[in-house]
Amino acid sequence: MPELFDLDSAFDALTDQVATHTTAPGAERATTAARRRRTTRLVGGVAALALVAGGGVGLLAHHSTRTVVDPADDMPAPAPLSVAVLDDVTAGWISDWTEPTSIKDIPSDLNAAGDDCMGSLLSDEQDGDVASYGASAFLSGHSVAFSRGMAMKTEAAAQQLMAGAAPSSACSDVHTSAPAPDTELITATAADANGHAVFAVARWHERLAFVGVSDPASADPEAVRAALGSALLAAIQDDSTVSVMSGIAGAAFAPAGTASGTASEHQSSSMTAPTGAQLQQALGSWASGFDPNGSTTRAVSPPSCLMDEAASGSSESVGNTAVVGLSSYPTADEASLGLNLAAKSLAGCGFRVEGSWTAGPVMATRGGDQPMTLWFVLAGQNVASVQLDGATAPPQGVTDAVDQVLTAAVATARVDTSVDVVSPPAAVMSASTAG
Amino acid sequence: MSADADFAAFYDATWNRTVACAYAVSGDFGAAEEIAQEAYTRAWPRWSKLRAYDEPGAWVRQVATRLAVSRWRRHRTALRHLATTRGPEPVRGPDGSTVALVAALRELPEAQRRALVLHHLAGFPVAEVASIERCPQGTVKARLSRGRAALAQLLGEGQDHTQDHTRSGDTAHA
Numbered sequence: 319m320p321e322l323f324d325l326d327s328a329f330d331a332l333t334d335q336v337a338t339h340t341t342a343p344g345a346e347r348a349t350t351a352a353r354r355r356r357t358t359r360l361v362g363g364v365a366a367l368a369l370v371a372g373g374g375v376g377l378l379a380h381h382s383t384r385t386v387v388d389p390a391d392d393m394p395a396p397a398p399l400s401v402a403v404l405d406d407v408t409a410g411w412i413s414d415w416t417e418p419t420s421i422k423d424i425p426s427d428l429n430a431a432g433d434d435c436m437g438s439l440l441s442d443e444q445d446g447d448v449a450s451y452g453a454s455a456f457l458s459g460h461s462v463a464f465s466r467g468m469a470m471k472t473e474a475a476a477q478q479l480m481a482g483a484a485p486s487s488a489c490s491d492v493h494t495s496a497p498a499p500d501t502e503l504i505t506a507t508a509a510d511a512n513g514h515a516v517f518a519v520a521r522w523h524e525r526l527a528f529v530g531v532s533d534p535a536s537a538d539p540e541a542v543r544a545a546l547g548s549a550l551l552a553a554i555q556d557d558s559t560v561s562v563m564s565g566i567a568g569a570a571f572a573p574a575g576t577a578s579g580t581a582s583e584h585q586s587s588s589m590t591a592p593t594g595a596q597l598q599q600a601l602g603s604w605a606s607g608f609d610p611n612g613s614t615t616r617a618v619s620p621p622s623c624l625m626d627e628a629a630s631g632s633s634e635s636v637g638n639t640a641v642v643g644l645s646s647y648p649t650a651d652e653a654s655l656g657l658n659l660a661a662k663s664l665a666g667c668g669f670r671v672e673g674s675w676t677a678g679p680v681m682a683t684r685g686g687d688q689p690m691t692l693w694f695v696l697a698g699q700n701v702a703s704v705q706l707d708g709a710t711a712p713p714q715g716v717t718d719a720v721d722q723v724l725t726a727a728v729a730t731a732r733v734d735t736s737v738d739v740v741s742p743p744a745a746v747m748s749a750s751t752a753g
Numbered sequence: 754m755s756a757d758a759d760f761a762a763f764y765d766a767t768w769n770r771t772v773a774c775a776y777a778v779s780g781d782f783g784a785a786e787e788i789a790q791e792a793y794t795r796a797w798p799r800w801s802k803l804r805a806y807d808e809p810g811a812w813v814r815q816v817a818t819r820l821a822v823s824r825w826r827r828h829r830t831a832l833r834h835l836a837t838t839r840g841p842e843p844v845r846g847p848d849g850s851t852v853a854l855v856a857a858l859r860e861l862p863e864a865q866r867r868a869l870v871l872h873h874l875a876g877f878p879v880a881e882v883a884s885i886e887r888c889p890q891g892t893v894k895a896r897l898s899r900g901r902a903a904l905a906q907l908l909g910e911g912q913d914h915t916q917d918h919t920r921s922g923d924t925a926h927a
Contacts, residue, residue, distance in 0.1 A: 325901060328854050329874040333773040340772050340786055345764035348793040349757065
């Protein structure tokens with residue numbers, strides 16, 4: 319390169335100049351943020367709310383009308399997982415459980431143990447097979463407990479998922495049993511650098527439930543393994559386990575007209591949703607099946623693995639195969655955490671996730687029997703999203719165009735702090751689950 | 754050395770260049786620092802693998818560059834929208850830290866700017882840039898050549914700028 323214009327040297331000089339201006343936040347801050355994201359995924363992954371549907375999953379849960387099956391005689395009496403139950407189960411190991419009501423309640427340096435074991439116990443469900451969800455999370459200092467329940471539409475679907483729960487080599491003390499007809503139970507413990515954990519997975523008829531307890535201190539979770547399994551068998555018979563999202567899961571979304579204990583902490587954000595015509599223009603000929611004027615022909619429900627615990631918002635069906643979601647978090651930091659959680663959850667259930675919530679858009683696609691593409695754009699505390707059923711792997715041009723549409727939507731956000739209770743409009747919620 | 758200490762040493766050694774990459778693309782110094790930090794936050798969960806790389810800094814710079822490009826696109830889109838719906842909004846302009854090179858880079862077409870930053874600042878060989886950009890190597894070379902020419906013109910140093918000047922040996926920057 320000519321001496322007169324040496325670009326390499328110019329860039330080297332730029333780097334040197336940067337050094338005189340920049341103040342690095344530090345590696346520790348990066349590692350702390352990364353660890354918190356992981357923990358948020360772990361806790362939030364079971365404290366489920368739908369980001370895209372803006373309460374759609376909650377509505378499904380709210381409207382769950384399962385026919386209760388009489389418990390078998392040799393099963394424990396139905397009882398939801400609660401602080402009191404956990405205190406009993408973990409007596410001598412962990413005490414003073416509480417139910418967090420905000421993501422802020424989660425210690426920033428919380429690192430749950432046994433992630434690898436837990437991952438092998440949780441199978442990916444197919445969205446269409448899930449009738450309703452429930453979730454809860456509990457904390458005691460740096461100990462964490464979390465549960466998730468699902469009612470599948472058929473017992474066969476539940477059996478298939480349970481069959482997919484295969485404890486890995488990261489699990490110890492694995493016990494598999496069939497304590498009652500149509501009932502399966504797997505319990506296991508795990509230990510890693512983050513501490514000790516004990517897990518239980520159960521199927522009861524068409525229901526599935528999971529519970530995990532993690533503690534950073536050296537302890538022997540084997541002592542509580544059987545008790546936790548029994549508590550899960552009690553919980554899985556309780557309708558709330560598969561239909562209620564409590565604590566941080568239930569805080570953000572309250573059924574219309576119902577006050578929430580923590581909803582007043584949240585702000586409400588109004589945004590102008592993209593129109594069907596705008597979406598069609600962005601999607602172009604790629605999504606030929608999208609009809610902006612068509613009626614929703616089938617349930618456009620959010621992916622069951624898409625979970626969040628802190629957003630409030632709304633969603634509406636657009637055209638025949640799309641859902642537009644507009645969500646708002648209490649703070650920008652929580653929005654970033656929430657989208658990180660969403661991306662992690664999607665990546666864990668068969669979606670290919672690309673992009674950055676720091677500098678969006680984030681796109682998630684999957685093929686198979688239920689092809690779907692989702693885009694998210696984050697601006698401050700607000701998130702706009704599009705879920706498009708029946709189409710996958712869009713070209714970059716489509717993603718760029720959708721990015722522009724969503725960016726325009728979040729740019730219209732105006733935060734209303736006067737709203738005390740965040741309640742997605744019932745009509746919008748109904749639209750998100752219609753079909 | 755523990756993983757934490759190893760990562761901290763890596764962070765300290767590569768931070769400036771990572772910020773420079775993001776800054777060169779975005780033209781926003783504050784955003785560049787945020788983007789760089791995000792890149793390191795993403796690197797940490799992968800550190801057990803990245804630390805074995807010959808040049809883990811390249812991975813971070815690539816992430817930072819991509820984040821900066823995406824952020825720049827979004828910022829541009831938002832500004833366009835605001836301009837049409839709410840009238841003129843104050844745009845975060847260059848501050849004291851902005852140098853002529855970065856200002857000139859912002860005048861270039863996005864693809865040329867990205868190619869220049871990825872190759873000359875992030876240190877990726879042409880083949881790697883082509884892989885990142887999903888285009889033929891010839892296209893990358895053309896973008897580099899045109900970008901350098903335009904940059905030289907913008908910087909008022911247009912002499913002999915049309916030659917093809919890839920980095921010496923076309924090797925990744927340390």
